[in-house]
Every structure is written in structure tokens, then in C-alpha cells.
Amino acid sequence: MKQKPTLKVIARELDVSVSTVSKALRDSKEIGEKTKERVKAFAKLYNYRPNNIALSLKNKKTKTLGVIIPEIVHHFFTTVISGIEKFANEQGYNVIVGLSNESFDKEVINLDMLANGSIDGFILSVAKETLSKQDFHHIAETIDQGIPIVMFDRVIDEIPCDKVIVDDVATSKKAVQQLINSGCKKIGIISTMDYVSVGKLRTRGYLEALNHNDIEVDFNAILKIDDKFHAATEHEALEKQIEIYFESNPEVDGIFAVNEIYAITAMKIARKLGKSIPEDIQFIGFTDGVLSQHAYPPLTTVSQHGFEMGEEAARLLIERLEKQDEETESYQTVVVNTEIVERETTK
Amino acid sequence: MKQKPTLKVIARELDVSVSTVSKALRDSKEIGEKTKERVKAFAKLYNYRPNNIALSLKNKKTKTLGVIIPEIVHHFFTTVISGIEKFANEQGYNVIVGLSNESFDKEVINLDMLANGSIDGFILSVAKETLSKQDFHHIAETIDQGIPIVMFDRVIDEIPCDKVIVDDVATSKKAVQQLINSGCKKIGIISTMDYVSVGKLRTRGYLEALNHNDIEVDFNAILKIDDKFHAATEHEALEKQIEIYFESNPEVDGIFAVNEIYAITAMKIARKLGKSIPEDIQFIGFTDGVLSQHAYPPLTTVSQHGFEMGEEAARLLIERLEKQDEETESYQTVVVNTEIVERETTK
DNA sequence: AGTTGCCACTAAAACGTTTTCGTGTTGACA
DNA sequence: TGTCAACACGAAAACGTTTTAGTGGCAACT
Numbered sequence: 001m002k003q004k005p006t007l008k009v010i011a012r013e014l015d016v017s018v019s020t021v022s023k024a025l026r027d028s029k030e031i032g033e034k035t036k037e038r039v040k041a042f043a044k045l046y047n048y049r050p051n052n053i054a055l056s057l058k059n060k061k062t063k064t065l066g067v068i069i070p071e072i073v074h075h076f077f078t079t080v081i082s083g084i085e086k087f088a089n090e091q092g093y094n095v096i097v098g099l100s101n102e103s104f105d106k107e108v109i110n111l112d113m114l115a116n117g118s119i120d121g122f123i124l125s126v127a128k129e130t131l132s133k134q135d136f137h138h139i140a141e142t143i144d145q146g147i148p149i150v151m152f153d154r155v156i157d158e159i160p161c162d163k164v165i166v167d168d169v170a171t172s173k174k175a176v177q178q179l180i181n182s183g184c185k186k187i188g189i190i191s192t193m194d195y196v197s198v199g200k201l202r203t204r205g206y207l208e209a210l211n212h213n214d215i216e217v218d219f220n221a222i223l224k225i226d227d228k229f230h231a232a233t234e235h236e237a238l239e240k241q242i243e244i245y246f247e248s249n250p251e252v253d254g255i256f257a258v259n260e261i262y263a264i265t266a267m268k269i270a271r272k273l274g275k276s277i278p279e280d281i282q283f284i285g286f287t288d289g290v291l292s293q294h295a296y297p298p299l300t301t302v303s304q305h306g307f308e309m310g311e312e313a314a315r316l317l318i319e320r321l322e323k324q325d326e327e328t329e330s331y332q333t334v335v336v337n338t339e340i341v342e343r344e345t346t347k
Numbered sequence: 348m349k350q351k352p353t354l355k356v357i358a359r360e361l362d363v364s365v366s367t368v369s370k371a372l373r374d375s376k377e378i379g380e381k382t383k384e385r386v387k388a389f390a391k392l393y394n395y396r397p398n399n400i401a402l403s404l405k406n407k408k409t410k411t412l413g414v415i416i417p418e419i420v421h422h423f424f425t426t427v428i429s430g431i432e433k434f435a436n437e438q439g440y441n442v443i444v445g446l447s448n449e450s451f452d453k454e455v456i457n458l459d460m461l462a463n464g465s466i467d468g469f470i471l472s473v474a475k476e477t478l479s480k481q482d483f484h485h486i487a488e489t490i491d492q493g494i495p496i497v498m499f500d501r502v503i504d505e506i507p508c509d510k511v512i513v514d515d516v517a518t519s520k521k522a523v524q525q526l527i528n529s530g531c532k533k534i535g536i537i538s539t540m541d542y543v544s545v546g547k548l549r550t551r552g553y554l555e556a557l558n559h560n561d562i563e564v565d566f567n568a569i570l571k572i573d574d575k576f577h578a579a580t581e582h583e584a585l586e587k588q589i590e591i592y593f594e595s596n597p598e599v600d601g602i603f604a605v606n607e608i609y610a611i612t613a614m615k616i617a618r619k620l621g622k623s624i625p626e627d628i629q630f631i632g633f634t635d636g637v638l639s640q641h642a643y644p645p646l647t648t649v650s651q652h653g654f655e656m657g658e659e660a661a662r663l664l665i666e667r668l669e670k671q672d673e674e675t676e677s678y679q680t681v682v683v684n685t686e687i688v689e690r691e692t693t694k
Numbered sequence: 695a696g697t698t699g700c701c702a703c704t705a706a707a708a709c710g711t712t713t714t715c716g717t718g719t720t721g722a723c724a
Numbered sequence: 725t726g727t728c729a730a731c732a733c734g735a736a737a738a739c740g741t742t743t744t745a746g747t748g749g750c751a752a753c754t
Binding site: 049062098113261295 | 396420425426612615
Binding site for chain 2: 701702703704705706708709710711
């Protein structure tokens with residue numbers, strides 16, 4: 001087992017001082033040519049790499065980003081992570097991920113564990129429980145300690161920081177409009193509870209589209225799923241809620257769902273109820289992912305461009321980190337554009 | 348902006364020495380009761396937390412695990428990460444993820460970036476390109492430097508280290524047997540190229556099942572997809588290959604696919620060709636994920652229990668880390684059991 | 695009174711870097 | 725010959741901890 005050499009052992013071996021070695025490796029002009037050669041040759045031979053931890057301690061920056069998301073088994077979030085990773089790596093940063101599992105406590109713990117010097121800044125999508133409790137002290141405190149945070153997707157208006165979002169209301173409006181244009185007479189929405197910011201905004205877009213077309217709003221056609229912070233484990237409950245919904249709304253011929261799972265589950269129930277897609281009922285989902293692509297029939301969705309969102313978030317964070325001392329420019333919120341990818345659940 | 352206090356500022360403020368503060372906080376019996384009280388109160392008031400980086404430097408361990416996977420937008424891998432995260436967090440470890448994107452170079456870079464003190468050990472699933480090049484020097488060198496590695500799923504036999512796998516051949520054999528039991532007369536397999544260890548092993552299981560039932564092997568019914576290291580971007584190519592396959596194998600009435608995507612894509616093509624599932628043709632996939640659950644019809648698959656694999660991998664790694672000095676017990680490879688979850692693509 | 699032992703605390707080293715400030719040797723120049 | 729700059733290098737501090745090895749004072753014991 002070859003131990004990693006340190007400056008100290010190189011210095012001892014070459015009979016020079018530690019500082020000489022350090023300077024030689026950084027090609028300082030203080031050091032003579034032959035010594036530089038000697039040191040570099042030795043370093044290469046023994047595959048010397050500076051110890052990152054020591055550097056972090058010295059520089060007071062770790063060159064790593066903390067990403068905290070509600071869950072990782074979720075196509076949208078992984079796409080975002082990919083974008084973050086790519087950008088971060090290009091800039092020489094690492095990414096450390098924390099999972100909140102939609103839980104307030106785990107979010108607090110994660111923030112806390114990493115805020116002790118392990119990372120330079122956070123990229124965060126807020127847990128549902130946090131959203132519903134409206135308790136944001138941990139986030140505010142982190143920022144107050146000088147650790148920058150960038151929020152994406154699920155965002156908190158009251159907290160001043162950089163944000164990366166999608167224009168949820170405009171996009172939803174556009175999606176519903178498309179349903180209308182395709183001939184739907186009675187359009188329903190399957191959304192989340194209002195404390196989830198995006199659910200609320202997408203519902204607003206839905207309402208705006210109806211109003212804009214002078215269609216009367218039927219509040220029975222608005223289904224707000226209460227999934228107790230964790231969709232994965234409660235799938236039967238979800239199906240049940242949707243089934244009841246369809247039974248009490250037999251005349252809907254268009255569904256706008258705020259995420260893939262809701263859309264696909266609704267399609268399944270609709271099929272079970274004997275409706276054919278898209279002839280009897282059309283569907284548009286939000287958040288384009290593998291599920292939509294491979295659904296039967298392939299689902300028309302609005303793509304949020306998660307990869308791009310990740311890149312943007314990483315860019316915002318790293319830019320802020322690198323010019324920390326310069327003028328503290330005010331916070332930005334970048335809106336990444338969306339796109340409806342038409343597949344076979346719309347006419 | 349409140350800066351995090353250090354031992355030094357607490358010491359100065361309270362007019363004691365740094366060591367006293369450190370000991371007081373760790374409740375050392377060397378320190379008098381009233382001093383302890385004073386220090387603790389002050390620390391709590393200013394929300395003191397020891398700086399992780401300094402600790403890492405001192406202890407020569409970072410309490411973080413490096414996880415390197417081929418891609419993150421993939422249900423199986425994210426499930427594994429969840430398992431790793433859970434176990435690691437319970438033991439006070441953090442997880443830093445690196446993406447190889449199935450590329451050899453990125454795998455090397457990732458290993459390199461993190462091996463410089465940033466992490467205590469690796470959990471790794473090998474990139475396809477690495478597998479096909481058969482160049483494992485980076486992995487061997489990392490281990491040689493004293494950094495333990497645990498491999499999972501895609502594993503390299505030649506490298507001695509802890510491993511977490513699934514009994515690919517036995518499981519595949521079982522899956523194919525099930526197809527046989529359900530009345531399939533001509534069973535095909537859609538696999539990967541042989542350099543992907545799991546593809547090879549699963550194909551072997553398929554062959555064993557046929558032999559065991561005295562069914563003659565038709566090598567034309569074995570399709571090996573060559574997806575040039577990146578399935579996501581080449582979906583049409585995949586469809587094309589499968590379509591050609593079906594046309595030259597019209598009589599197959601059962602398909603065993605080594606992953607979800609292959610299975611679902613094959614189902615789509617089969618449907619397009621007018622076959623009905625499972626009446627005309629049955630399907631079993633490998634790697635149970637959201638896609639299988641929500642496919643139409645819901646796909647029968649073998650579940651690899653990714654979460655459990657992640658937990659096991661983390662356990663192996665952390666155990667090795669914590670008893671580093673004790674007897675260097677030999678490497679383990681744990682085989683997590685699999686399970687066929689029957690849905691609607693089999694009779 | 696002198697020794698011993700304990701108590702409560704401090705000094706300093708160590709982890710691996712980078713960087714500031716010296717410092718001794720050389721050569722050139724007046 | 726004496727002065728100065730340039731050169732090539734070293735010592736030490738600093739980042740924030742923990743830990744080992746003291747240290748001074750006091751009480752108890754002989």
C-alpha cells in the first residue's frame with residue numbers, strides 16, 4: 001500500500017524545505033530551475049496530489065456544493081442534479097447530495113451537517129413538510145451565516161436568495177389552452193395541495209386559461225391530492241382518489257395534471273373506466289420524464305428542462321461564491337423557459 | 348451576517364485557553380464544573396459547531412463516502428443511492444456523488460478528484476466504457492493508496508474488493524423458467540453486449556434455463572443491443588434494432604429483457620406489430636422500477652432491491668473504514684436476493 | 695515542614711497546505 | 725573594498741481542531 005506523499009515527505013526526501021517544495025510545484029519564480037525540475041520529477045514519480053482538506057482549511061473554501069432535494073428517486077430531480085453536476089464539475093466543484101425525504105427535520109439536519117464548513121453553498125428544493133409548516137428559520141439562518149443558497153422549483157418567496165424557476169402559471173395556462181384548442185369542453189386539473197408552491201401556481205394558470213376563454217370554473221373538477229409528503233408509498237390511495245374524482249366528474253374530456261405520476265395514474269383509471277385516449281379524454285402532464293415518454297399512449301407533457309435548471313442553479317451559486325467580496329449585487333431569479341412536447345394523449 | 352464562532356474566539360471572549368474550551372465542550376473531567384457551564388452556555392448562545400474541515404484534517408478521515416455511478420437519471424441507481432444515503436446518514440456519514448456518464452475518462456477524473464482526501468472510501472458501479480476497455484488501473488491504484496472501494500451491480504472480478512451483487516444467472520434462469528411455465532414455446536432475450544458483466548451473466552441464466560428444459564437454443568433469438576455507452580440518446584436506434592429482431596423472429600412468444608427500457612420498448616414494438624400482451628407474447632424485465640410499474644400493461648419484472656443493495660454497500664464500506672487497523676479480514680461479496688414481481692405481462 | 699497527589703487549567707504540537715517575511719550567498723558596481 | 729540588488733531558499737504563521745504533556749496551586753498526609 002502506497003501512502004500518498006505529502007509536501008513534508010518530499011521535502012525530507014529531497015533535503016529541501018517544505019516551502020521550497022510547495023513553491024516549486026506552483027512554479028514560483030523564487031525557486032531555481034534545477035530545484036524545480038528535481039521537485040517536479042519527484043512529485044510526478046510518486047504521483048503527488050495536494051490534500052484537498054488541507055487546502056480547504058487554508059482557503060476557507062471547499063469547492064463543493066451541497067444539493068438538498070426532497071427525493072432522488074424522481075426523474076425531474078435527477079435531471080436537475082445532472083445539470084448541476086455538469087456545470088459544477090466544469091468549474092472544478094464537487095457535489096454532495098442530501099435527501100430530505102420531504103421531511104422538515106431531515107432538511108434541517110442536512111443543512112446543519114453540511115453548513116459546518118463542508119460546503120461553500122447550497123442548492124435547495126424545499127421539502128413539502130417545510131412548505132406546509134411555513135417554518136423557514138433554518139434556511140434564513142444558513143444564509144445569515146454567510147452561506148449562499150440557490151432555490152429551484154419549490155421556492156420560498158419570503159426568503160431573499162437566488163432562484164431558478166419555471167413560469168408555472170404561464171406554462172400551465174398554455175397547456176390548458178392547448179387542451180381547449182384541441183376541442184376539450186370540460187377540463188379538469190389534478191394538482192397538489194396549495195402549500196406546494198408549484199401546485200398552487202399551476203392551478204392558477206389553469207384558472208386563468210379557463211377565464212380567458214370564458215369557461216365557467218367548476219370547482220368539483222379541481223382535484224387536490226393530499227399525499228402526506230410522500231407519493232411513492234401511497235399509490236393505491238392516489239388511485240382511489242382519482243377514481244372517485246372521475247366518477248363524480250363523468251363529463252371531463254381533458255385533464256391537466258401537475259406531474260407525471262398523477263397524469264399516468266389518471267390515464268390508467270380512465271382506461272379502466274372504458275374511456276379511450278385521446279378520443280374520449282385528453283391528457284397533458286407537467287414535468288417531462290421517462291414515464292411520459294414510455295407511457296401508453298406516450299403522454300403529452302410540458303418539459304421543464306430540468307438539466308438546464310440545474311446548470312442555471314449551479315451557475316448562479318458559483319458566480320456568487322467566486323465574487324463574494326465584490327459588490328453584493330442583488331439576488332436574481334432566473335426563469336427557464338418551458339416547452340410542450342406533444343405526444344399521443346392530445347389530438 | 349453572523350460569522351461562525353471558532354474555539355479561538357470563544358476562548359478569547361471567556362478569557363480561557365483554546366484547549367479549555369475544547370475540553371469543556373467535550374465534557375472532559377479535566378475541567379471544573381463552573382467553567383464547563385460557562386463555556387457551554389456561551390457556545391449554545393452563539394450556536395457553535397466544530398468546523399468539519401478542521402476535524403477532517405486532524406482525524407485524517409472525512410466521514411464522507413464517494414459514490415460514483417454511470418448515470419443518475421436511472422431508477423435503479425437512484426434507488427441504490429437512497430439506500431446508501433440512508434445508511435450513511437445514520438452512521439454520521441455524508442455522500443458525495445460523481446457521475447461517470449458511462450465514460451472511462453470521467454470515471455478516472457472523478458476517482459482522482461475525490462481521492463485527494465475528500466472522501467474516506469468509494470462505492471462504485473463501473474462505466475460501460477471502462478468495462479469494454481478492460482482498463483482498471485485507476486481502480487487498482489485507488490485501492491493501493493489505501494482507499495477502500497465497494498463495487499455494486501457492475502463489478503470487476505479481477506479486482507479484489509467488497510462487492511454487492513445479485514445472483515444474475517440464477518435470477519435470470521428463474522425468470523425464464525417462469526416464462527416457460529407460463530406456456531411460452533419460443534423465448535427470446537434482449538441483452539447488452541457481453542462486456543457488460545450483468546448482461547453476460549443474465550444471458551447465461553437464460554441459456555441455462557433453456558438447457559435445463561431441453562429447449563434448443565436459437566442464437567437468432569438472442570439480441571445484444573450495442574448502445575455505445577449511452578442509452579438515453581439513442582432511443583430510435585434501439586427501437587429499430589428491436590423491430591428488426593421481431594421481424595426475423597416472428598415466432599417468439601416470450602421475451603426476457605435485461606432491463607426495463609429494453610422490455611418496455613420491446614412491448615411497444617410488439618404492440619405496433621399487432622401482437623397482444625400477454626396473450627400473443629409475454630414479457631419479463633430485469634430491474635424493477637417506476638417504468639415497469641406504470642407501463643401498459645404493467646410489466647412483470649425481477650426486482651433487484653436496489654435500496655437494499657445501497658444499504659449493504661454502505662454497510663460494507665463503513666465497517667471496513669471503522670475497523671481499519673484491526674485484522675484485515677478478507678473481502679466479502681454479498682449477494683442480495685431477488686424477487687419476481689408478477690404484473691400483467693405474464694400469464 | 696516537606697512530600698505527595700489532585701485539581702483546573704495552559705502550552706504546544708500535529709494534521710497538510712500556502713504565504714509572508716527573512717536571510718545568507720553571490721555577483722556587479724562604484 | 726564596501727554596498728546593494730538579485731537570487732535561492734528557509735522559518736514560521738495561519739486555517740480550526742484535538743490531545744499530550746506539562747504547570748502552578750492547594751489540601752492532605754506523614
